[in-house]
Amino acid sequence: MRPLTLTLILILFLSVLTACGTATPDAAAIPLIDPGVDPAGWAVIPAGEYLEGQFDHEAQIAYDYEIMITNVTNAQYADFLNTALAAGEITIDGNAVTGFYPGDAFGGHRHEMEIAAGDWELTPVADAASRLSFDGTTFTVLPGYGNHPMTMVSWFGAWGYCQAYDGRLPSDAEWEKAARGSDGRPFPWGNEIEEAYANFSNSHDPFETTSKTTPVGFYNGTTYDGYATIDASSPYGVYDMAGNVWEWTGDVHEGTHNRSLRGGSHTNYAYDLRIWSHNNAGPEHISPSVGFRCARDS
Amino acid sequence: MQFLTKRLTYLFTATKGLVLVAIALIALTTAFMGTLSGPMHEWGVTSFVVQNFGLRLVEAEREGRIVLLYHTIAIAVVAIETYLITGTVSMKTEEQTRINGTITVGYLLTLIFGLMFGYFGHSWIAHGLFIVGLTLTFFAGTQLAIALWPWSKSYAVKSPERAHWGKVDLERAAFFVMAVATLGSALFGGVTGSFYGNGQETFLAENVVREPFKAPLQLAIIGHLHIMLTLIGVALTLLVGRWLDFKGALHKWSMPLFIVGTAVTSLGAWSVVPIEPQAHTIIYVGSTIVLVGALLLVIAGFDNLIRSNLAAQGIRKATVAQKVRALLRDPLKFGALWQMVFMNFVVSFPGLFMAAKLEDIFRVWSLRQERSILTGHWHVLSGIIATIILLLYADMAGLRGRVRQIFGWVIIVASDLAFAAASAYSSRRLFVTEYTETSLVNTATLLLDIGLGTILTTLGILMGWRLFDLFKNKGRWQEEANAAQTQEDIL
Numbered sequence: 001m002r003p004l005t006l007t008l009i010l011i012l013f014l015s016v017l018t019a020c021g022t023a024t025p026d027a028a029a030i031p032l033i034d035p036g037v038d039p040a041g042w043a044v045i046p047a048g049e050y051l052e053g054q055f056d057h058e059a060q061i062a063y064d065y066e067i068m069i070t071n072v073t074n075a076q077y078a079d080f081l082n083t084a085l086a087a088g089e090i091t092i093d094g095n096a097v098t099g100f101y102p103g104d105a106f107g108g109h110r111h112e113m114e115i116a117a118g119d120w121e122l123t124p125v126a127d128a129a130s131r132l133s134f135d136g137t138t139f140t141v142l143p144g145y146g147n148h149p150m151t152m153v154s155w156f157g158a159w160g161y162c163q164a165y166d167g168r169l170p171s172d173a174e175w176e177k178a179a180r181g182s183d184g185r186p187f188p189w190g191n192e193i194e195e196a197y198a199n200f201s202n203s204h205d206p207f208e209t210t211s212k213t214t215p216v217g218f219y220n221g222t223t224y225d226g227y228a229t230i231d232a233s234s235p236y237g238v239y240d241m242a243g244n245v246w247e248w249t250g251d252v253h254e255g256t257h258n259r260s261l262r263g264g265s266h267t268n269y270a271y272d273l274r275i276w277s278h279n280n281a282g283p284e285h286i287s288p289s290v291g292f293r294c295a296r297d298s
Numbered sequence: 299m300q301f302l303t304k305r306l307t308y309l310f311t312a313t314k315g316l317v318l319v320a321i322a323l324i325a326l327t328t329a330f331m332g333t334l335s336g337p338m339h340e341w342g343v344t345s346f347v348v349q350n351f352g353l354r355l356v357e358a359e360r361e362g363r364i365v366l367l368y369h370t371i372a373i374a375v376v377a378i379e380t381y382l383i384t385g386t387v388s389m390k391t392e393e394q395t396r397i398n399g400t401i402t403v404g405y406l407l408t409l410i411f412g413l414m415f416g417y418f419g420h421s422w423i424a425h426g427l428f429i430v431g432l433t434l435t436f437f438a439g440t441q442l443a444i445a446l447w448p449w450s451k452s453y454a455v456k457s458p459e460r461a462h463w464g465k466v467d468l469e470r471a472a473f474f475v476m477a478v479a480t481l482g483s484a485l486f487g488g489v490t491g492s493f494y495g496n497g498q499e500t501f502l503a504e505n506v507v508r509e510p511f512k513a514p515l516q517l518a519i520i521g522h523l524h525i526m527l528t529l530i531g532v533a534l535t536l537l538v539g540r541w542l543d544f545k546g547a548l549h550k551w552s553m554p555l556f557i558v559g560t561a562v563t564s565l566g567a568w569s570v571v572p573i574e575p576q577a578h579t580i581i582y583v584g585s586t587i588v589l590v591g592a593l594l595l596v597i598a599g600f601d602n603l604i605r606s607n608l609a610a611q612g613i614r615k616a617t618v619a620q621k622v623r624a625l626l627r628d629p630l631k632f633g634a635l636w637q638m639v640f641m642n643f644v645v646s647f648p649g650l651f652m653a654a655k656l657e658d659i660f661r662v663w664s665l666r667q668e669r670s671i672l673t674g675h676w677h678v679l680s681g682i683i684a685t686i687i688l689l690l691y692a693d694m695a696g697l698r699g700r701v702r703q704i705f706g707w708v709i710i711v712a713s714d715l716a717f718a719a720a721s722a723y724s725s726r727r728l729f730v731t732e733y734t735e736t737s738l739v740n741t742a743t744l745l746l747d748i749g750l751g752t753i754l755t756t757l758g759i760l761m762g763w764r765l766f767d768l769f770k771n772k773g774r775w776q777e778e779a780n781a782a783q784t785q786e787d788i789l
Contacts, residue, residue, distance in 0.1 A: 054358050054361075054499070055358070055499050056358075109510055110510075110575070111508075111510070111656075111657065111661060112510070128733055128734075129731070129732070129733035184358075186357035186358060187357075191357065202340050246664075253510070254510070255510030255511055256508065256510040258508060258665075261664065261665075267732070268666065269335075271357070271360055272666070274357055274358075276358075278505075278665070279664055279665050279666045280508060280664065280665045281663070281664040281665065282661075282662065285662070285663075285664060287664065287732055288732050288733050289732065290664075
């Protein structure tokens with residue numbers, strides 16, 4: 001039995017060693033990289049046909065629309081919060097920033113939760129996972145996170161941001177067409193995935209062990225201090241539609257309160273980055289791997 | 299030529315040879331498929347394998363490939379259980395030969411052509427042969443059910459220590475009900491598969507759990523996969539009972555529970571389509587009855603192990619420590635029972651907790667987090683079933699002495715480590731937030747890889763030994779071939 005005992009001790013030792021890994025990112029260690037992609041940019045998606053879903057169903061969007069070329073960043077969201085707070089449109093309720101949402105139609109279906117009109121949490125205050133800090137009057141971004149995607153934001157928080165800038169969350173269809181173009185590709189850039197295309201689980205990007213998220217527009221073909229990326233923008237020039245953070249979309253589906261999350265995140269394996277891959281969660285869900293971008297009429 | 303003929307005759311006619319071939323093929327498939335994901339993928343092995351073996355992995359076809367892979371492995375496991383049943387439950391020799399022959403061709407066609415269709419391009423000939431394989435397996439199951447007919451006078455119960463109703467052997471009846479339920483459940487999936495397989499859209503059940511309005515055929519697939527795995531578990535539990543010579547008072551209680559529980563759980567799973575909410579209740583009732591039947595088997599099995607090992611040592615009045623040592627003396631037999639107990643900690647209890655707290659906890663998570671615990675749940679159950687088969691096979695293969703001890707304990711410790719780690723990983727959101735999960739994820743993943751790697755290595759060594767043995771003139775295989783000719787009970 002001695003070899004068995006030795007094996008067990010070795011396993012225990014390795015476990016303890018691994019468990020000593022850093023749990024929280026050190027702000028000082030986060031690489032400061034400017035990918036050069038403007039988070040304020042919008043891409044025009046023309047009306048027309050596209051292939052929807054894993055099985056390439058023919059679909060159509062009959063109008064032109066615009067979508068942000070990157071996720072909303074922490075810096076952009078902090079600006080929104082400061083403006084909305086000054087205007088009295090949001091409130092600080094304990095450890096949460098809350099804002100009004102007019103509610104969903106409730107069908108009383110099995111597993112459906114009622115989303116009533118009222119104040120809902122947009123984002124937490126003083127949460128260890130948040131990249132924003134609040135000193136009682138002003139929201140500021142933690143050092144190094146300004147151009148990273150806004151995370152720890154509920155669907156209400158994403159919805160509220162887009163509304164504030166005369167936009168909306170993209171529908172599932174709008175999001176998918178913007179990511180895929182008009183052909184049947186599984187990824188925004190084409191048919192294959194490798195580490196240089198996107199931020200996914202164990203993709204070995206420079207932010208893997210620190211912030212975990214990469215700055216918006218990071219995968220644009222630039223080489224950063226020896227780390228080469230491939231331009232992973234969609235056919236319409238939209239970045240980060242696969243990986244980094246899941247993205248809230250705007251549809252409210254009958255029979256469920258859950259909202260769709262699209263695109264996969266840094267926590268997922270590559271197959272979850274396929275364009276048709278769906279995740280979902282209730283609109284109050286808040287996560288370090290969920291962000292959003294907005295759409296608007298063209 | 300005779301060298302080859304003798305060995306092929308052993309491998310494809312003797313029960314132990316047939317089981318060995320099936321385990322070897324599952325091991326090879328698992329090892330090969332293991333190169334396509336996990337650490338092998340990260341180490342670049344996947345690219346090497348894809349390029350050098352000519353695999354065709356289209357992203358949109360991933361779900362279809364996985365469905366094919368599940369079927370190839372599951373059907374091989376069903377074949378192993380069928381061999382063990384025909385080798386240990388009384389039936390005519392020609393029935394045994396016919397059933398084993400049919401299912402061997404069936405699972406080989408399923409495995410070879412299923413993988414070929416799924417991973418090496420889409421030859422529709424391969425797909426057709428895959429379907430032929432599944433059909434033959436179903437046909438073998440029909441023959442098995444007929445051979446197990448419990449009211450046959452030839453198989454009336456002989457020992458009063460065995461569960462019976464009149465002269466009907468209730469253990470045989472339990473095998474029969476399991477076989478019939480499996481055939482019904484296979485049809486339940488086969489009809490669905492015919493629909494989805496014919497140009498329709500493949501999906502994995504875990505991806506549609508939150509769809510508010512599921513199509514009847516989606517529900518059928520969810521029911522099918524759950525009940526098939528359950529029935530594989532029921533068959534194996536009954537086989538473990540045969541292996542450990544389960545009899546006496548608890549046997550008399552246990553077998554009726556298996557019969558009723560298997561029937562009720564199956565009916566519950568089939569009811570998922572017309573009456574889904576009520577079906578859950580029927581399934582809970584049925585599976586609880588089956589679990590109580592299995593609990594009685596475990597209690598009797600532990601008791602039997604303690605008594606027989608104490609008797610072998612000549613101890614009449616044993617201390618608690620001596621009883622514990624007696625219980626642990628044979629890791630193969632103890633392990634098979636222990637794995638059933640352990641299953642409750644990593645499958646049954648978490649499953650019940652999830653059902654009870656679905657709305658409060660699990661539906662509050664994102665779908666991906668809920669999916670993680672769903673897939674973890676049944677992968678662990680499948681893994682536990684596989685380890686029990688390995689422990690049983692190691693006994694059949696005649697592992698003795700120190701090798702038996704090492705093999706048994708390595709399988710138990712490594713698998714429980716892996717399954718505990720997998721459970722912790724998949725349900726991690728219960729203990730840690732997403733922000734602070736890194737340590738738990740790293741540790742659980744490492745332990746999972748170590749556990750699974752150890753099991754696969756041990757299995758590889760066992761298979762290597764059996765392969766080496768085949769080159770000997772008077773090897774273990776020869777003994778097993780001779781024993782098969784004298785119709786020796788393989789357990």
